[in-house]
Amino acid sequence: MKLDLSCPTCGSDDIMKNGRTRRGKQNHKCRDCGRQFVEDPQWKQKDKNTIGLVKLLLLEKIPLAGIVRAVGVSASWLQNYVNKYYQQVEQQAEVVPKEKGKLTVQMDELWSFVDNKGNKQWVWLAIDARTREIIGCKIGDRSRTSAKQLWDSLPGVYKQCAKVYTDMWEAYEKVVPSKRHFAVGKETGLTSYIERLNNTLRQRISRLVRKTLSFSKKLENHIGAIWNFIHEYNQQIRKKMGIA
Structure with missing residues:
Protein backbone atom coordinates (compact mmCIF):
# COMPACT_ATOMS: atom_id res chain seq x y z
CA MET A 1 0.00 0.00 0.00
CA LYS A 2 1.43 3.33 -1.07
CA LEU A 3 1.51 5.98 1.63
CA ASP A 4 -0.06 9.37 0.88
CA LEU A 5 3.06 11.26 1.91
CA SER A 6 5.87 13.10 0.21
CA CYS A 7 9.49 13.47 1.26
CA PRO A 8 10.20 16.88 2.88
CA THR A 9 13.67 16.87 1.30
CA CYS A 10 13.26 15.73 -2.31
CA GLY A 11 9.46 15.72 -2.69
CA SER A 12 9.30 12.07 -3.74
CA ASP A 13 6.11 10.12 -2.95
CA ASP A 14 7.94 6.77 -2.85
CA ILE A 15 7.70 6.47 0.93
CA MET A 16 7.88 3.40 3.16
CA LYS A 17 7.23 2.83 6.85
CA ASN A 18 10.43 2.48 8.86
CA GLY A 19 9.64 1.51 12.43
CA ARG A 20 8.84 3.93 15.23
CA THR A 21 10.71 6.69 16.98
CA ARG A 22 11.66 6.52 20.65
CA ARG A 23 8.55 8.55 21.39
CA GLY A 24 6.30 6.03 19.65
CA LYS A 25 5.61 7.95 16.43
CA GLN A 26 5.51 6.16 13.10
CA ASN A 27 8.79 6.74 11.25
CA HIS A 28 8.94 6.95 7.46
CA LYS A 29 11.76 6.66 4.95
CA CYS A 30 12.11 8.00 1.43
CA ARG A 31 13.25 5.29 -0.98
CA ASP A 32 14.77 7.89 -3.31
CA CYS A 33 16.95 10.01 -1.04
CA GLY A 34 16.93 8.01 2.19
CA ARG A 35 15.51 10.83 4.34
CA GLN A 36 13.75 9.62 7.49
CA PHE A 37 10.91 11.67 8.92
CA VAL A 38 7.66 11.56 10.87
CA GLU A 39 4.31 12.99 9.86
CA ASP A 40 3.43 16.27 11.64
CA PRO A 41 6.67 16.50 13.71
CA GLN A 42 6.67 18.43 16.99
CA TRP A 43 9.82 20.30 15.98
CA LYS A 44 9.66 22.25 12.75
CA GLN A 45 12.28 24.53 11.27
CA LYS A 46 11.23 28.15 11.67
CA ASP A 47 10.54 29.99 8.42
CA LYS A 48 12.30 33.21 7.40
CA ASN A 49 9.31 35.38 8.32
CA THR A 50 9.28 34.04 11.87
CA ILE A 51 13.03 34.53 12.27
CA GLY A 52 12.77 38.05 10.83
CA LEU A 53 9.97 38.96 13.24
CA VAL A 54 11.94 37.65 16.21
CA LYS A 55 14.97 39.75 15.18
CA LEU A 56 12.80 42.86 14.96
CA LEU A 57 11.20 42.25 18.35
CA LEU A 58 14.62 41.75 19.96
CA LEU A 59 15.25 45.41 19.12
CA GLU A 60 12.17 46.56 21.02
CA LYS A 61 11.35 46.88 24.70
CA ILE A 62 9.74 43.45 24.86
CA PRO A 63 10.84 40.66 27.24
CA LEU A 64 11.50 37.20 25.84
CA ALA A 65 8.26 35.95 27.39
CA GLY A 66 6.39 38.61 25.42
CA ILE A 67 8.07 37.53 22.18
CA VAL A 68 7.03 33.93 22.89
CA ARG A 69 3.40 35.04 23.19
CA ALA A 70 3.51 37.40 20.20
CA VAL A 71 5.23 35.05 17.75
CA GLY A 72 3.92 31.71 18.98
CA VAL A 73 7.29 30.00 19.46
CA SER A 74 8.33 27.97 22.48
CA ALA A 75 10.32 29.56 25.30
CA SER A 76 13.06 26.93 24.98
CA TRP A 77 13.43 27.48 21.22
CA LEU A 78 13.59 31.26 21.66
CA GLN A 79 16.17 31.08 24.45
CA ASN A 80 18.38 28.76 22.42
CA TYR A 81 18.03 31.02 19.37
CA VAL A 82 18.86 34.15 21.40
CA ASN A 83 21.91 32.50 22.96
CA LYS A 84 23.35 31.65 19.53
CA TYR A 85 22.28 34.94 17.93
CA TYR A 86 23.91 37.16 20.55
CA GLN A 87 27.14 35.14 20.38
CA GLN A 88 27.48 36.21 16.75
CA VAL A 89 26.88 39.95 17.30
CA GLU A 90 29.95 42.02 16.44
CA GLN A 91 31.27 43.96 19.45
CA GLN A 92 32.74 46.85 17.53
CA ALA A 93 30.85 49.92 16.33
CA GLU A 94 30.60 50.48 12.58
CA VAL A 95 31.22 54.19 12.08
CA VAL A 96 31.17 56.39 8.99
CA PRO A 97 34.84 57.30 8.26
CA LYS A 98 35.82 60.83 9.31
CA GLU A 99 38.68 63.06 8.25
CA LYS A 100 40.90 64.76 10.79
CA GLY A 101 39.42 68.03 11.94
CA LYS A 102 37.03 69.46 14.48
CA LEU A 103 35.46 66.37 16.05
Missing part, protein backbone atom coordinates in the same frame (compact mmCIF):
# COMPACT_ATOMS: atom_id res chain seq x y z
CA THR A 104 33.53 66.35 19.31
CA VAL A 105 32.85 63.31 21.46
CA GLN A 106 30.55 62.92 24.45
CA MET A 107 31.06 60.04 26.91
CA ASP A 108 29.01 58.70 29.78
CA GLU A 109 28.41 55.51 31.75
CA LEU A 110 25.04 53.84 32.32
CA TRP A 111 24.27 51.59 35.28
CA SER A 112 22.84 48.12 34.66
CA PHE A 113 22.98 44.67 36.24
CA VAL A 114 22.99 40.98 35.37
CA ASP A 115 21.06 38.32 37.35
CA ASN A 116 20.83 40.49 40.49
CA LYS A 117 21.37 44.12 41.41
CA GLY A 118 24.54 43.21 43.28
CA ASN A 119 26.17 42.27 39.96
CA LYS A 120 26.52 45.75 38.51
CA GLN A 121 27.49 46.09 34.86
CA TRP A 122 28.20 49.61 33.64
CA VAL A 123 27.59 50.46 29.99
CA TRP A 124 30.27 52.94 28.89
CA LEU A 125 29.33 54.82 25.72
CA ALA A 126 30.86 57.39 23.40
CA ILE A 127 29.06 59.28 20.63
CA ASP A 128 29.97 61.70 17.89
CA ALA A 129 28.22 64.91 18.96
CA ARG A 130 27.63 66.02 15.37
CA THR A 131 26.36 62.83 13.73
CA ARG A 132 25.05 61.19 16.95
CA GLU A 133 26.70 57.91 15.95
CA ILE A 134 27.72 55.57 18.75
CA ILE A 135 31.46 55.30 18.16
CA GLY A 136 32.51 53.21 21.16
CA CYS A 137 31.12 50.99 23.88
CA LYS A 138 32.36 48.90 26.78
CA ILE A 139 30.32 46.86 29.27
CA GLY A 140 32.08 46.18 32.56
CA ASP A 141 32.72 47.71 35.97
CA ARG A 142 33.12 51.41 36.71
CA SER A 143 36.88 51.36 36.97
CA ARG A 144 39.66 53.14 35.12
CA THR A 145 40.28 49.89 33.22
CA SER A 146 36.80 50.01 31.68
CA ALA A 147 37.24 53.69 30.84
CA LYS A 148 40.50 52.80 29.07
CA GLN A 149 38.76 50.02 27.12
CA LEU A 150 36.09 52.50 26.05
CA TRP A 151 38.78 54.91 24.86
CA ASP A 152 40.57 52.10 23.01
CA SER A 153 37.32 51.13 21.23
CA LEU A 154 37.11 54.53 19.49
CA PRO A 155 38.21 54.88 15.85
CA GLY A 156 41.73 56.29 15.62
CA VAL A 157 40.73 59.67 14.20
CA TYR A 158 38.75 60.51 17.34
CA LYS A 159 41.61 59.53 19.63
CA GLN A 160 43.92 61.77 17.62
CA CYS A 161 42.03 65.05 17.46
CA ALA A 162 38.54 65.05 19.07
CA LYS A 163 37.47 67.19 22.01
CA VAL A 164 35.95 64.90 24.63
CA TYR A 165 33.25 65.97 27.07
CA THR A 166 32.45 63.77 30.08
CA ASP A 167 30.92 64.06 33.50
CA MET A 168 33.07 64.48 36.61
CA TRP A 169 33.83 60.76 37.07
CA GLU A 170 37.53 60.56 37.90
CA ALA A 171 38.27 57.52 35.70
CA TYR A 172 38.11 59.70 32.57
CA GLU A 173 40.89 61.99 33.80
CA LYS A 174 43.45 59.18 33.72
CA VAL A 175 42.44 57.95 30.25
CA VAL A 176 41.52 60.86 27.98
CA PRO A 177 44.41 63.21 27.02
CA SER A 178 44.18 66.19 29.37
CA LYS A 179 44.47 68.84 26.63
CA ARG A 180 41.34 67.54 24.92
CA HIS A 181 39.33 66.38 27.95
CA PHE A 182 36.62 68.58 29.44
CA ALA A 183 34.83 67.38 32.60
CA VAL A 184 31.54 69.27 32.78
CA GLY A 185 28.27 69.29 34.69
CA LYS A 186 24.87 68.49 33.20
CA GLU A 187 23.84 72.13 33.47
CA THR A 188 26.30 73.04 30.69
CA GLY A 189 24.42 70.98 28.10
CA LEU A 190 27.73 69.71 26.71
CA THR A 191 26.83 66.08 27.48
CA SER A 192 23.13 66.38 26.60
CA TYR A 193 23.30 64.10 23.56
CA ILE A 194 24.88 61.19 25.41
CA GLU A 195 22.44 61.64 28.29
CA ARG A 196 19.57 61.54 25.81
CA LEU A 197 21.03 58.36 24.34
CA ASN A 198 21.08 56.79 27.80
CA ASN A 199 17.37 57.51 28.07
CA THR A 200 16.79 55.99 24.62
CA LEU A 201 18.60 52.83 25.66
CA ARG A 202 16.44 52.48 28.76
CA GLN A 203 13.31 53.07 26.68
CA ARG A 204 14.26 50.55 23.98
CA ILE A 205 16.10 47.78 25.86
CA SER A 206 14.00 46.21 28.60
CA ARG A 207 17.12 44.73 30.25
CA LEU A 208 18.28 48.27 31.11
CA VAL A 209 15.12 49.49 32.84
CA ARG A 210 15.95 50.19 36.48
CA LYS A 211 12.96 48.31 37.90
CA THR A 212 12.42 45.37 35.58
CA LEU A 213 11.62 41.67 35.49
CA SER A 214 13.31 41.42 32.08
CA PHE A 215 16.86 41.58 33.41
CA SER A 216 19.64 39.52 31.86
CA LYS A 217 20.66 36.27 33.51
CA LYS A 218 23.75 35.77 31.33
CA LEU A 219 26.42 38.44 30.88
CA GLU A 220 27.02 37.28 27.30
CA ASN A 221 23.37 37.91 26.38
CA HIS A 222 23.40 41.25 28.20
CA ILE A 223 26.36 42.39 26.14
CA GLY A 224 24.94 40.89 22.94
CA ALA A 225 21.57 42.62 23.36
CA ILE A 226 23.21 46.01 23.86
CA TRP A 227 25.53 45.63 20.86
CA ASN A 228 22.63 44.37 18.75
CA PHE A 229 20.79 47.60 19.47
CA ILE A 230 23.92 49.72 18.85
CA HIS A 231 24.28 48.30 15.34
CA GLU A 232 20.61 48.99 14.56
CA TYR A 233 20.88 52.51 16.03
CA ASN A 234 23.93 53.36 13.92
CA GLN A 235 22.30 51.90 10.82
CA GLN A 236 19.35 54.27 11.29
CA ILE A 237 21.80 57.16 11.73
CA ARG A 238 23.50 56.25 8.45
CA LYS A 239 20.13 56.17 6.68
CA LYS A 240 19.42 59.70 7.87
CA MET A 241 22.82 60.71 6.57
CA GLY A 242 21.96 59.12 3.22
CA ILE A 243 24.81 56.62 3.48
CA ALA A 244 23.19 53.25 4.24
Whole structure:
Protein backbone atom coordinates (compact mmCIF):
# COMPACT_ATOMS: atom_id res chain seq x y z
CA MET A 1 0.00 0.00 0.00
CA LYS A 2 1.43 3.33 -1.07
CA LEU A 3 1.51 5.98 1.63
CA ASP A 4 -0.06 9.37 0.88
CA LEU A 5 3.06 11.26 1.91
CA SER A 6 5.87 13.10 0.21
CA CYS A 7 9.49 13.47 1.26
CA PRO A 8 10.20 16.88 2.88
CA THR A 9 13.67 16.87 1.30
CA CYS A 10 13.26 15.73 -2.31
CA GLY A 11 9.46 15.72 -2.69
CA SER A 12 9.30 12.07 -3.74
CA ASP A 13 6.11 10.12 -2.95
CA ASP A 14 7.94 6.77 -2.85
CA ILE A 15 7.70 6.47 0.93
CA MET A 16 7.88 3.40 3.16
CA LYS A 17 7.23 2.83 6.85
CA ASN A 18 10.43 2.48 8.86
CA GLY A 19 9.64 1.51 12.43
CA ARG A 20 8.84 3.93 15.23
CA THR A 21 10.71 6.69 16.98
CA ARG A 22 11.66 6.52 20.65
CA ARG A 23 8.55 8.55 21.39
CA GLY A 24 6.30 6.03 19.65
CA LYS A 25 5.61 7.95 16.43
CA GLN A 26 5.51 6.16 13.10
CA ASN A 27 8.79 6.74 11.25
CA HIS A 28 8.94 6.95 7.46
CA LYS A 29 11.76 6.66 4.95
CA CYS A 30 12.11 8.00 1.43
CA ARG A 31 13.25 5.29 -0.98
CA ASP A 32 14.77 7.89 -3.31
CA CYS A 33 16.95 10.01 -1.04
CA GLY A 34 16.93 8.01 2.19
CA ARG A 35 15.51 10.83 4.34
CA GLN A 36 13.75 9.62 7.49
CA PHE A 37 10.91 11.67 8.92
CA VAL A 38 7.66 11.56 10.87
CA GLU A 39 4.31 12.99 9.86
CA ASP A 40 3.43 16.27 11.64
CA PRO A 41 6.67 16.50 13.71
CA GLN A 42 6.67 18.43 16.99
CA TRP A 43 9.82 20.30 15.98
CA LYS A 44 9.66 22.25 12.75
CA GLN A 45 12.28 24.53 11.27
CA LYS A 46 11.23 28.15 11.67
CA ASP A 47 10.54 29.99 8.42
CA LYS A 48 12.30 33.21 7.40
CA ASN A 49 9.31 35.38 8.32
CA THR A 50 9.28 34.04 11.87
CA ILE A 51 13.03 34.53 12.27
CA GLY A 52 12.77 38.05 10.83
CA LEU A 53 9.97 38.96 13.24
CA VAL A 54 11.94 37.65 16.21
CA LYS A 55 14.97 39.75 15.18
CA LEU A 56 12.80 42.86 14.96
CA LEU A 57 11.20 42.25 18.35
CA LEU A 58 14.62 41.75 19.96
CA LEU A 59 15.25 45.41 19.12
CA GLU A 60 12.17 46.56 21.02
CA LYS A 61 11.35 46.88 24.70
CA ILE A 62 9.74 43.45 24.86
CA PRO A 63 10.84 40.66 27.24
CA LEU A 64 11.50 37.20 25.84
CA ALA A 65 8.26 35.95 27.39
CA GLY A 66 6.39 38.61 25.42
CA ILE A 67 8.07 37.53 22.18
CA VAL A 68 7.03 33.93 22.89
CA ARG A 69 3.40 35.04 23.19
CA ALA A 70 3.51 37.40 20.20
CA VAL A 71 5.23 35.05 17.75
CA GLY A 72 3.92 31.71 18.98
CA VAL A 73 7.29 30.00 19.46
CA SER A 74 8.33 27.97 22.48
CA ALA A 75 10.32 29.56 25.30
CA SER A 76 13.06 26.93 24.98
CA TRP A 77 13.43 27.48 21.22
CA LEU A 78 13.59 31.26 21.66
CA GLN A 79 16.17 31.08 24.45
CA ASN A 80 18.38 28.76 22.42
CA TYR A 81 18.03 31.02 19.37
CA VAL A 82 18.86 34.15 21.40
CA ASN A 83 21.91 32.50 22.96
CA LYS A 84 23.35 31.65 19.53
CA TYR A 85 22.28 34.94 17.93
CA TYR A 86 23.91 37.16 20.55
CA GLN A 87 27.14 35.14 20.38
CA GLN A 88 27.48 36.21 16.75
CA VAL A 89 26.88 39.95 17.30
CA GLU A 90 29.95 42.02 16.44
CA GLN A 91 31.27 43.96 19.45
CA GLN A 92 32.74 46.85 17.53
CA ALA A 93 30.85 49.92 16.33
CA GLU A 94 30.60 50.48 12.58
CA VAL A 95 31.22 54.19 12.08
CA VAL A 96 31.17 56.39 8.99
CA PRO A 97 34.84 57.30 8.26
CA LYS A 98 35.82 60.83 9.31
CA GLU A 99 38.68 63.06 8.25
CA LYS A 100 40.90 64.76 10.79
CA GLY A 101 39.42 68.03 11.94
CA LYS A 102 37.03 69.46 14.48
CA LEU A 103 35.46 66.37 16.05
CA THR A 104 33.53 66.35 19.31
CA VAL A 105 32.85 63.31 21.46
CA GLN A 106 30.55 62.92 24.45
CA MET A 107 31.06 60.04 26.91
CA ASP A 108 29.01 58.70 29.78
CA GLU A 109 28.41 55.51 31.75
CA LEU A 110 25.04 53.84 32.32
CA TRP A 111 24.27 51.59 35.28
CA SER A 112 22.84 48.12 34.66
CA PHE A 113 22.98 44.67 36.24
CA VAL A 114 22.99 40.98 35.37
CA ASP A 115 21.06 38.32 37.35
CA ASN A 116 20.83 40.49 40.49
CA LYS A 117 21.37 44.12 41.41
CA GLY A 118 24.54 43.21 43.28
CA ASN A 119 26.17 42.27 39.96
CA LYS A 120 26.52 45.75 38.51
CA GLN A 121 27.49 46.09 34.86
CA TRP A 122 28.20 49.61 33.64
CA VAL A 123 27.59 50.46 29.99
CA TRP A 124 30.27 52.94 28.89
CA LEU A 125 29.33 54.82 25.72
CA ALA A 126 30.86 57.39 23.40
CA ILE A 127 29.06 59.28 20.63
CA ASP A 128 29.97 61.70 17.89
CA ALA A 129 28.22 64.91 18.96
CA ARG A 130 27.63 66.02 15.37
CA THR A 131 26.36 62.83 13.73
CA ARG A 132 25.05 61.19 16.95
CA GLU A 133 26.70 57.91 15.95
CA ILE A 134 27.72 55.57 18.75
CA ILE A 135 31.46 55.30 18.16
CA GLY A 136 32.51 53.21 21.16
CA CYS A 137 31.12 50.99 23.88
CA LYS A 138 32.36 48.90 26.78
CA ILE A 139 30.32 46.86 29.27
CA GLY A 140 32.08 46.18 32.56
CA ASP A 141 32.72 47.71 35.97
CA ARG A 142 33.12 51.41 36.71
CA SER A 143 36.88 51.36 36.97
CA ARG A 144 39.66 53.14 35.12
CA THR A 145 40.28 49.89 33.22
CA SER A 146 36.80 50.01 31.68
CA ALA A 147 37.24 53.69 30.84
CA LYS A 148 40.50 52.80 29.07
CA GLN A 149 38.76 50.02 27.12
CA LEU A 150 36.09 52.50 26.05
CA TRP A 151 38.78 54.91 24.86
CA ASP A 152 40.57 52.10 23.01
CA SER A 153 37.32 51.13 21.23
CA LEU A 154 37.11 54.53 19.49
CA PRO A 155 38.21 54.88 15.85
CA GLY A 156 41.73 56.29 15.62
CA VAL A 157 40.73 59.67 14.20
CA TYR A 158 38.75 60.51 17.34
CA LYS A 159 41.61 59.53 19.63
CA GLN A 160 43.92 61.77 17.62
CA CYS A 161 42.03 65.05 17.46
CA ALA A 162 38.54 65.05 19.07
CA LYS A 163 37.47 67.19 22.01
CA VAL A 164 35.95 64.90 24.63
CA TYR A 165 33.25 65.97 27.07
CA THR A 166 32.45 63.77 30.08
CA ASP A 167 30.92 64.06 33.50
CA MET A 168 33.07 64.48 36.61
CA TRP A 169 33.83 60.76 37.07
CA GLU A 170 37.53 60.56 37.90
CA ALA A 171 38.27 57.52 35.70
CA TYR A 172 38.11 59.70 32.57
CA GLU A 173 40.89 61.99 33.80
CA LYS A 174 43.45 59.18 33.72
CA VAL A 175 42.44 57.95 30.25
CA VAL A 176 41.52 60.86 27.98
CA PRO A 177 44.41 63.21 27.02
CA SER A 178 44.18 66.19 29.37
CA LYS A 179 44.47 68.84 26.63
CA ARG A 180 41.34 67.54 24.92
CA HIS A 181 39.33 66.38 27.95
CA PHE A 182 36.62 68.58 29.44
CA ALA A 183 34.83 67.38 32.60
CA VAL A 184 31.54 69.27 32.78
CA GLY A 185 28.27 69.29 34.69
CA LYS A 186 24.87 68.49 33.20
CA GLU A 187 23.84 72.13 33.47
CA THR A 188 26.30 73.04 30.69
CA GLY A 189 24.42 70.98 28.10
CA LEU A 190 27.73 69.71 26.71
CA THR A 191 26.83 66.08 27.48
CA SER A 192 23.13 66.38 26.60
CA TYR A 193 23.30 64.10 23.56
CA ILE A 194 24.88 61.19 25.41
CA GLU A 195 22.44 61.64 28.29
CA ARG A 196 19.57 61.54 25.81
CA LEU A 197 21.03 58.36 24.34
CA ASN A 198 21.08 56.79 27.80
CA ASN A 199 17.37 57.51 28.07
CA THR A 200 16.79 55.99 24.62
CA LEU A 201 18.60 52.83 25.66
CA ARG A 202 16.44 52.48 28.76
CA GLN A 203 13.31 53.07 26.68
CA ARG A 204 14.26 50.55 23.98
CA ILE A 205 16.10 47.78 25.86
CA SER A 206 14.00 46.21 28.60
CA ARG A 207 17.12 44.73 30.25
CA LEU A 208 18.28 48.27 31.11
CA VAL A 209 15.12 49.49 32.84
CA ARG A 210 15.95 50.19 36.48
CA LYS A 211 12.96 48.31 37.90
CA THR A 212 12.42 45.37 35.58
CA LEU A 213 11.62 41.67 35.49
CA SER A 214 13.31 41.42 32.08
CA PHE A 215 16.86 41.58 33.41
CA SER A 216 19.64 39.52 31.86
CA LYS A 217 20.66 36.27 33.51
CA LYS A 218 23.75 35.77 31.33
CA LEU A 219 26.42 38.44 30.88
CA GLU A 220 27.02 37.28 27.30
CA ASN A 221 23.37 37.91 26.38
CA HIS A 222 23.40 41.25 28.20
CA ILE A 223 26.36 42.39 26.14
CA GLY A 224 24.94 40.89 22.94
CA ALA A 225 21.57 42.62 23.36
CA ILE A 226 23.21 46.01 23.86
CA TRP A 227 25.53 45.63 20.86
CA ASN A 228 22.63 44.37 18.75
CA PHE A 229 20.79 47.60 19.47
CA ILE A 230 23.92 49.72 18.85
CA HIS A 231 24.28 48.30 15.34
CA GLU A 232 20.61 48.99 14.56
CA TYR A 233 20.88 52.51 16.03
CA ASN A 234 23.93 53.36 13.92
CA GLN A 235 22.30 51.90 10.82
CA GLN A 236 19.35 54.27 11.29
CA ILE A 237 21.80 57.16 11.73
CA ARG A 238 23.50 56.25 8.45
CA LYS A 239 20.13 56.17 6.68
CA LYS A 240 19.42 59.70 7.87
CA MET A 241 22.82 60.71 6.57
CA GLY A 242 21.96 59.12 3.22
CA ILE A 243 24.81 56.62 3.48
CA ALA A 244 23.19 53.25 4.24
